[in-house]
Every structure is written in structure tokens, then in C-alpha cells.
Amino acid sequence: MAAKTLTIDGRLVSAQSEQTVLDAAREAGISIPTLCHLEGVSEVGACRMCLVEITGCPKLEPACVTRVVEGMDVRTGSDRLHEYRRMIVELLFAERNHVCAVCVANNHCELQDLAADLGIDHVRYDYLFPLLPVDISHERFGIDHNRCVLCTRCVRVCDEIEGAHTWDVAGRGGNARVITDLNQPWGTAQSCTSCGKCVQACPTGAIFRQGSTVGEMERDRSQLEFIVTARKKKQWIV
Amino acid sequence: MMTQTIVIDPVTRVEGHAKITIHLDDSGQVKDARFHVTEFRGFERFCEGRPLWEMPGLTSRICGICPVSHLLASAKAGDAILAVGIPPAAEKLRRLMNLAQMLQSHALSFFHLSAPDLLLGMESDPAKRNIFALIAAEPELVRSGIRLRQFGQEIIEQLGGKKIHPSWAVPGGVRSALSGAGRDSILARIPEAQATVLHALDRFKRLLSHVKGEAQVFGNFTSLFLGLVGANGNWEHYGGHIRIADGAGNIIADHLDPSQYREFIGEAVEPWSYLKFPYYRPLGYPDGMYRVGPLARLNICTRMGTPLAGSELREFREQGNGAVNSSFYYHYARLIEMLASVEGIERLLDDPDLRSRSESEEEPLLRAHAGINQLSGVGVSEAPRGTLFHEYHVDENGLVKSVNLIIATGQNNLAMNRTIAQIARHYVRSPRITEGMLNRVEAGIRAFDPCLSCSTHAGGMMSLHVILLDSAGRVLDERRRG
Numbered sequence: 001m002a003a004k005t006l007t008i009d010g011r012l013v014s015a016q017s018e019q020t021v022l023d024a025a026r027e028a029g030i031s032i033p034t035l036c037h038l039e040g041v042s043e044v045g046a047c048r049m050c051l052v053e054i055t056g057c058p059k060l061e062p063a064c065v066t067r068v069v070e071g072m073d074v075r076t077g078s079d080r081l082h083e084y085r086r087m088i089v090e091l092l093f094a095e096r097n098h099v100c101a102v103c104v105a106n107n108h109c110e111l112q113d114l115a116a117d118l119g120i121d122h123v124r125y126d127y128l129f130p131l132l133p134v135d136i137s138h139e140r141f142g143i144d145h146n147r148c149v150l151c152t153r154c155v156r157v158c159d160e161i162e163g164a165h166t167w168d169v170a171g172r173g174g175n176a177r178v179i180t181d182l183n184q185p186w187g188t189a190q191s192c193t194s195c196g197k198c199v200q201a202c203p204t205g206a207i208f209r210q211g212s213t214v215g216e217m218e219r220d221r222s223q224l225e226f227i228v229t230a231r232k233k234k235q236w237i238v
Numbered sequence: 239m240m241t242q243t244i245v246i247d248p249v250t251r252v253e254g255h256a257k258i259t260i261h262l263d264d265s266g267q268v269k270d271a272r273f274h275v276t277e278f279r280g281f282e283r284f285c286e287g288r289p290l291w292e293m294p295g296l297t298s299r300i301c302g303i304c305p306v307s308h309l310l311a312s313a314k315a316g317d318a319i320l321a322v323g324i325p326p327a328a329e330k331l332r333r334l335m336n337l338a339q340m341l342q343s344h345a346l347s348f349f350h351l352s353a354p355d356l357l358l359g360m361e362s363d364p365a366k367r368n369i370f371a372l373i374a375a376e377p378e379l380v381r382s383g384i385r386l387r388q389f390g391q392e393i394i395e396q397l398g399g400k401k402i403h404p405s406w407a408v409p410g411g412v413r414s415a416l417s418g419a420g421r422d423s424i425l426a427r428i429p430e431a432q433a434t435v436l437h438a439l440d441r442f443k444r445l446l447s448h449v450k451g452e453a454q455v456f457g458n459f460t461s462l463f464l465g466l467v468g469a470n471g472n473w474e475h476y477g478g479h480i481r482i483a484d485g486a487g488n489i490i491a492d493h494l495d496p497s498q499y500r501e502f503i504g505e506a507v508e509p510w511s512y513l514k515f516p517y518y519r520p521l522g523y524p525d526g527m528y529r530v531g532p533l534a535r536l537n538i539c540t541r542m543g544t545p546l547a548g549s550e551l552r553e554f555r556e557q558g559n560g561a562v563n564s565s566f567y568y569h570y571a572r573l574i575e576m577l578a579s580v581e582g583i584e585r586l587l588d589d590p591d592l593r594s595r596s597e598s599e600e601e602p603l604l605r606a607h608a609g610i611n612q613l614s615g616v617g618v619s620e621a622p623r624g625t626l627f628h629e630y631h632v633d634e635n636g637l638v639k640s641v642n643l644i645i646a647t648g649q650n651n652l653a654m655n656r657t658i659a660q661i662a663r664h665y666v667r668s669p670r671i672t673e674g675m676l677n678r679v680e681a682g683i684r685a686f687d688p689c690l691s692c693s694t695h696a697g698g699m700m701s702l703h704v705i706l707l708d709s710a711g712r713v714l715d716e717r718r719r720g
Contacts, residue, residue, distance in 0.1 A: 101403070102295045136289050136635045144289075187635075210636075211607065213413070214295035214405030 006072035015068045022050055022063040025076060032076050033085060033114055036151035037064045038201055039221070040228035041160050044152055048088055049114065052076050060084070086118045094125040095174070096132065097146035098204070105205030106215040111149060112204075128174075135180075137187030140210055141199055143178070148206040150176055154198035161227055166192040200224055242266070244671060249273075249680050251351040251368075256690050258679055260662045268666050271659040273651070273683060275513040275690050282641045290316055290610070290636040295405040297628065297643070301689055303346065305403045306339035306394060307621030310476065311628040316409020318497065318615030319632055322606040326591045328411035331604070333476045334586045335397050335406070336619060340475060341431070341579040342390025343622035344532070344572045347687040348438065349383025352569060355681045356445060360452070361674030379441070382434040386576070389431050393583065396420035411605035421587055428584045432546075435576045439550065442573055446557075449566070453557075455664040456682050457565025457657030460485025462518055462528035463537040464649070466496065466620050471540030473547075473578060475620040482518065482528065483538045487560025496618035499627050503644065513690070516649045527652040530624025531686065532571035537561040544585070547578035565657050568685045610636045621646050623689055647688040657682045 002017045008025050015024035020043070025032050035047040043064045050063040055073035063076070075081070092098075092111060100106050136142035152169060155178060159165040166189050170179045181189035199207050200219050208217045230236050241264055247257035256275050263269040281300055288296060294312040298305035310332055317324055354367045357376060373380045391401040397416055398404025406413050446453070467481045468474040480494035480502075494502060506515040506523045518526035528534070537558075542548040554574055557567055586592065591602075610632060617628045624646025631640045661682040665675045 102292060102299060102405075104292070134287060134289060134637060136637060142289060210289075211291050213291050213408045216405075216413075 004068045004070045004072075006068050006070070006074060008074045009076055017068065019068050020064055021052060021061070021066045021068055021072070021074055024068050025063060025074070030076060032063050033117065034064060035110060035114060035149065035203060036153065038153045038156065038224070040224045041153070041156040041201075044156070047149070047151055049085055051081060051084060053078055053081065082118070085114075086120060089114050089118055089120055090123045090125055092149050093120075093123050094127050096128070096130060096148065102214055103147065103205040104208045104212040104214065104217040105147070108215065108218045109205060110203035130174075135186050136210060137185035138189075138192070138194070138210070139187065140194060141186070141196065141207060142210055143180075143186060143207050144205065145177055146206075147204045148178060149204055150178065151203055152178070153201040153203065154178060154207055157197040157201040157224060161224060161231075162193060162195050162197050164191050164193050164195075167198060197224060197227075241269075244666070244676070246676050246680060249683055251354070251680070251684055252688055252690065256683070256688075258658055258683070260658075260666055260676075260679065262666075266667070268659070268662040271655070271662040271679065272510060273654050273658055274511050282643060285638055285641045288638050290319055290630065290632050290638060291409055293628075293630060293638065294407055294409070295403075298403050298405070300643075302402050303689055304339060304343050304621050304623070306335050306398075307619060307626050308628070309404070309407045310336055310619045311617040311621075311626045313407035313409055313412075314617030314619060315615040315628040315630050316617070317606075318617060319610060319612050319630065319636070320409050320606065320608040321611035322410055322608045324411045324606050325603040327415065327602040328604045328606075329476075330586055330589055330591050331397060331412050331416060332407055334416070334583060334592075335394055335404075336476050337579040337582045337586070338390045338393035338397075340390075340620075340622050341576055341583070342387045342394070343687075344576045344579075345383055345387035345390060347622075347684075348569060348572055348576075349380060349387070351687070352681070352684050353380070353383070355677070355684065356442070356449070356569070360678050360681060361672070364673050364677065367677070379438070382430075383438065386431055386434045389427050390579075392427075393424050396424060408605065410607060411603075413605070415602055415604060416592060421592075424583065425587055428580060431580045432577070435573065435580055436546075439573045439577065442570060443553075446570075452678070452681075453564045453566040455660055456678075456685055457653060457660060458563055459656060459660065460561075460563050461653055462490070462521070462526070463534035463561065464518070464528045464530050465535045465538050465625050466618065467492075467539050468543070472543035473535060473539040473541070473551075473575075475535075480618075480625070481538045483561060485561050485563050487537065487558070489538070496625075496627070497616035499616065499618070499629075499644065503627075503649075505644070505648075511651070513651050514648050515651045516644055517652065524652055527656070528649065529565070529653045530646050530649045531568060531622075532575050533562065533565065533568045534624065535620065536571045536574060542574070542578050544578050544581035546581055547574050550574045550577060565653065565682065565685045568687065572687070610634060623647055623687055624649055645689070647686070647690065650686050650688065654683055654686050654688065657686070 003014050004017050005014050008030050013024055013028045022032055033049045035049045036044055045062040045065040048062060051060040052063045053075040054061055100112055132145040134144045155167040158167045166180050167178055169176055170183050171177050180186040181191055200221055200223055205217055242262040244260040245257060249256045249258055258273055260271045261269045285296055294309045297312045298309040300308050350369050354372050358367050395401045398406030463483045466474040466478045468478045480496050481489060482491040483489050502519050503516050504519045517523045518528050542551045554570055614631045619626055626646055627644040629642040630638055632638055658679050661679050665678050
């Protein structure tokens with residue numbers, strides 16, 4: 001495992017060769033915003049929040065799936081990056097129906113936190129106001145597609161940690177939706193073990209516990225890390 | 239001379255957006271007056287498809303003045319759908335919050351919105367007929383009134399975590415108890431609040447002899463009065479049953495089940511307002527006109543149930559014969575309800591069922607948990623402005639299929655229109671129409687303390703049936719929608 005030395009925001013940082021720029025930056029205490037990234041599951045590079053500038057590279061690269069290279073010179077917070085990140089979050093808001101004030105995840109939402117961190121006080125794009133369903137056919141949990149940002153965290157925790165692969169994505173582009181089993185009501189999805197990992201993984205109010213009212217959906221992501229560490233390292237660290 | 243229409247737009251010092259039109263005939267006499275609510279909301283439609291548990295949080299957003307009223311009516315509709323009896327502490331905490339809401343909303347209506355008319359004069363300089371000029375004229379009175387409203391808001395915050403739109407009452411109960419420190423801070427302010435209300439009541443009663451003219455024509459007519467009363471006929475704001483009294487004070491219907499409101503309340507629609515016109519079914523539309531709110535509640539109850547407000551009620555009833563019919567006395571009734579609220583808050587704080595966290599290690603039971611056990615439910619409570627009905631229909635998973643809300647201000651719609659017509663006929667004289675005349679018309683509306691944001695919650699595609707008839711009554715065309 002060779003060590004690599006690279007520069008992030010002008011600071012010399014060393015990292016293991018298999019690490020990503022995101023890992024290296026976070027270890028060095030440099031913050032890069034993310035949304036689809038979730039500790040313990042694979043990366044998909046879907047949300048593009050973690051785009052960084054790399055000297056000599058003509059395009060922006062997502063830090064979560066870019067491996068460190070010796071001598072790499074990375075910038076994580078230029079005006080250009082800030083503008084793109086802001087644009088991404090605004091587009092997410094415009095794409096579906098996010099109403100923080102009455103959302104079960106109000107004050108416990110990664111999308112809301114990103115918007116606050118990026119100083120978003122309005123959205124420049126026309127809202128699409130799609131007519132999307134809410135599925136609360138499952139006995140304990142529910143999904144509101146109005147609040148889904150298609151990060152696929154639910155798909156990955158279900159497949160990679162629980163091993164059930166109840167969740168997947170159907171449709172393309174603006175019609176893409178997360179689905180349970182063969183696009184059937186969650187309550188009838190036979191593969192679902194009702195483990196609740198998707199509930200812990202969801203960054204917004206899209207997947208929630210039944211009976212949640214405004215702002216009540218708090219999540220405990222450390223449960224996911226606990227399971228992954230226990231499985232991979234046989235260490236049960238609470 | 240041409241017929242004329244005078245438009246007052248917007249109506250000021252009310253909650254929401256409205257205009258008034260006054261129609262004059264050829265001779266310049268007032269023919270009619272109409273109160274148009276010009277805002278459009280759409281809540282009944284966009285709540286469709288949402289989980290039942292979100293409804294209190296959603297519907298409380300109808301209003302920033304009385305979010306607690308919607309929160310409670312909605313939570314009660316949720317209780318009915320879960321088919322649960324909520325824990326005693328939860329019910330008493332809900333009652334406490336509703337009294338706090340009554341207090342702050344009434345204080346806003348009296349001190350901030352109507353006191354400028356009452357204390358500075360209906361025809362005083364309009365540029366100075368507002369709370370700021372009143373602060374200059376009567377700083378102590380206004381300061382105490384503003385503090386009274388703040389006191390009500392603080393109780394709401396102590397219970398629900400924030401003053402406006404607390405998402406605290408939920409189907410099955412409430413989310414948190416009152417802390418010991420919260421209870422102590424509320425108790426400490428009771429004497430000041432009571433003194434403020436008693437002082438305002440005293441001022442108002444001394445004013446009565448100077449405003450006899452207004453009392454005579456500000457919506458002074460007989461009508462039905464509707465509201466909740468407790469099991470023993472006591473003044474009520476949260477539970478109990480519906481009682482209806484007539485303009486002579488006779489109880490014409492009692493022990494009506496609030497959840498069966500459709501049996502006795504109908505809703506009519508007029509093309510010139512977004513606000514519906516509810517009426518008492520047995521008398522038809524528009525004869526079934528009824529009033530709700532402070533005046534109605536004081537007219538229908540047998541007694542107030544608290545000592546100070548009880549003795550004020552007896553004095554209040556001297557203004558009428560059987561029932562107090564002038565809408566001007568909404569102000570008076572509001573003051574007495576503020577007193578009852580302060581007394582009720584003090585009484586509830588001493589209730590052992592309200593066990594607070596610091597006095598006992600264990601949290602009182604606050605929330606009943608259950609699934610969907612009924613496919614529909616009605617929640618009724620008394621909002622500051624009158625009886626509030628929330629009715630939801632859900633599917634077997636708890637997704638809302640349809641919503642019907644009947645709001646206090648809507649129920650006063652017929653009476654408000656009649657009130658402004660009465661005031662306009664009395665005061666408005668063409669050709670020289672003064673601002674003061676028109677202010678009296680507005681003040682007639684202010685007496686009802688209407689909340690227009692609340693009352694135009696409805697929307698979506700209204701189901702409509704239009705029939706075009708010729709002069710002989712033959713159907714020329716017919717269209718249906720919805």
C-alpha cells in the first residue's frame with residue numbers, strides 16, 4: 001500500500017494509494033460537500049456535489065470516485081465549484097416538491113443542510129411540480145417520491161449491507177424513480193425484510209417511519225457503519 | 239344620477255385580503271354592500287394524497303394567527319381516524335395551548351386592530367388611526383396589551399417549541415410535556431395578564447355609553463348562534479357538543495354531535511367571493527344564517543365556569559334580551575373570553591394530570607399509538623373566531639383522500655355581509671362620502687375579527703353544475719364539472 005502525496009487547497013496531504021480524493025480530504029480535515037456518498041456502501045458519483053478542480057485536468061472530477069495520484073493538485077472550493085454546487089441543489093429543489101416547513105425531515109435533512117451551507121435563499125429555475133405518489137403501504141415505513149433526490153443510498157444499503165436488493169431504480173431522466181421489487185407497493189414487496197436500513201440511509205424526508213410528523217425523522221447513520229465494520233473487520237464498536 | 243359603487247380595497251386591520259363594495263341606487267341611497275374575500279388558498283386540494291400524520295403540520299400552515307386552532311382540530315380528526323382516546327395529560331395540554339391561543343389572538347384583535355377605532359375614534363385622522371398613534375396616546379394600555387399577546391405566544395412556545403406553527407399536537411396526543419420551568423414561568427405572569435384584561439374590560443365598559451350608536455347598527459340583528467358547550471353547558475373551547483341558540487336566547491338545538499356537522503350545516507357558494515356561506519340546514523339558505531365566535535359562545539353557554547369571567551358574563555347579558563345580538567359586542571365578548579382564558583390557564587397549571595418532567599422522573603403518557611382504524615374522522619374545536627371543523631377521509635393506509643374544512647370566518651360570512659350593509663345604510667350618504675363613514679363599515683368587519691387566510695383554505699376544481707335557462711324557465715344549456 002504505497003503512500004501518495006498530493007496537494008489539496010494548497011496543503012500537502014498524504015494518502016493511501018487506494019483512497020479517493022474525498023477520503024484524503026476528509027482525513028486532512030478538509031470538507032467537501034456530498035449527498036449520494038454514504039459511509040459503508042459503494043460510491044456511484046451520482047449527485048456531483050463533490051466535484052473538484054484538478055490542475056492539468058480539463059474537466060471537473062467527482063472527489064468520491066477519483067483516486068489519489070502522486071503530485072495531484074486539487075482545489076475543493078473555487079467560485080466556479082460553489083456556483084455549480086449551488087446550481088445542482090437548486091435543480092434538485094426545482095425537480096420535485098420539497099417543502100421543508102412541513103417535511104418530516106425538517107432540520108434533519110442533508111439537502112436542507114446543503115442549501116443552507118451554500119447560501120441558497122431562492123431557486124432560479126422554474127419548479128416542475130410533478131405529481132408524485134406517496135407509498136405508505138408498508139406496515140412501518142413510507143416513501144414520498146416528492147422528496148426523493150435519487151441518490152440511490154437506499155438501493156445500495158439494501159443490496160450491499162442487507163443483501164435483499166428490494167430497492168432499485170426504474171425509468172430514465174426525469175422519469176426515474178426508486179422502486180420496491182418489481183415496481184409494486186412497498187407493502188407487497190416480498191424481498192423486503194423490514195430492516196429499516198433504507199430509512200437510516202435516506203438523506204431527505206423521502207423514506208420515513210410511519211407516523212412521523214413534522215421534523216420528527218431523525219436518523220442514526222452510525223448503525224450502518226456499525227454493521228459494516230462488524231461484518232468486514234469482526235469488530236463490534238458501538 | 240347614475241348608480242354608484244364604492245369600493246374599499248383593501249380592508250385594513252384585518253387578517254388577510256378582502257374588499258368591500260357598497261352599491262348605491264339612483265338616488266344615492268345604499269342598496270346593498272358586499273364583503274369580498276379576494277385571496278385563494280387551495281388547502282383542501284393539496285392535502286389530498288398526504289399521510290394522515292402530516293395533516294396537523296400541514297393545516298396549521300393555513301394561518302399564522304391561529305395555527306393552534308387548525309393543529310388541534312386536525313389532531314382531533316386524526317384521533318378519530320386512529321379511533322383512540324388520547325392520554326389525559328395530552329388532552330389537558332392541548333386545552334392549555336388552545337386557551338393560550340385564544341388569549342393571544344383576542345389580544346391581537348382588541349389591542350392591535352380594533353383599539354385604534356374604539357379609543358381614538360371612528361372618524362379620527364386615518365393616518366393616525368393605528369396602533370402607533372395609540373402607543374403615543376395610551377402607552378401603558380398598549381404596552382400591556384402587546385405583553386398580553388406575547389404571554390399567550392410564550393405559553394404556545396413553552397409547549398410546542400415555537401410560537402407560530404408548532405408541530406406539537408399529533409394524531410393520538412401531543413409530542414412533549416410542559417417542563418417544570420415552563421410551568422413556573424407561565425404561573426409567574428398570570429397576575430399581570432389578569433390585571434391587563436380586567437383593566438381593558440373596565441375601559442371598554444366605560445366606553446359603552448359613548449358608542450351606543452355603533453352598538454345599534456354594527457350588525458345588530460337577530461340570528462342563530464352556534465358553538466361548543468361543555469357537558470354541563472359551560473363555556474367550552476376544545477371538546478363538548480354543539481349547541482345552537484336563537485336571537486332571543488332560546489336553545490333550539492343541543493347535544494349535537496360535532497362529527498355529524500353535515501346533518502345540520504350546509505355550505506352555499508356565491509360567485510363574488512372565494513369564501514363559502516355556511517348555513518343551518520333546517521332553516522335553509524340564507525335564512526339559516528348563524529354567527530360563531532366570542533359573541534356566539536357567550537350567548538349559547540349556560541355559564542362561563544370560572545369565577546371572574548362568570549360574573550362578567552352576567553353583566554354582559556344585560557346588553558341584550560335573552561341573547562346579545564349586536565355584533566359590536568364581539569369586542570366585549572372577546573375581552574370576557576380573554577379573562578376566562580387566563581383563569582383557565584391558571585387552573586390547568588395546577589392540574590396533577592399535567593405532571594411535568596422536573597417534578598417526576600417519568601414522562602407522563604402523551605401519545606397513543608395506533609394504525610388506521612376508521613376511514614374518516616372529524617375534529618372540531620373552538621378557534622378564537624369560532625367553531626372549526628376538519629373532516630378527513632383516508633384510504634386503508636392512511637393517505638388522505640379528501641378534506642373538508644369549515645372555518646369560523648366562513649360561518650360568519652352571511653352575518654358579516656349583513657353587518658356592512660346595515661352600517662352602510664346608516665352611515666354612508668351620497669354625494670359626500672367621508673373616510674370616517676367608510677371606516678365604520680370596515681370596523682363592522684373588524685368586530686368579527688375575520689381571518690381570511692383561514693377561511694379561503696378551499697380550492698382545486700370546484701364541482702360545479704351550471705344550468706342556462708331562458709325567461710320561460712326552459713333549459714338552454716347545461717354543463718357539469720367535477
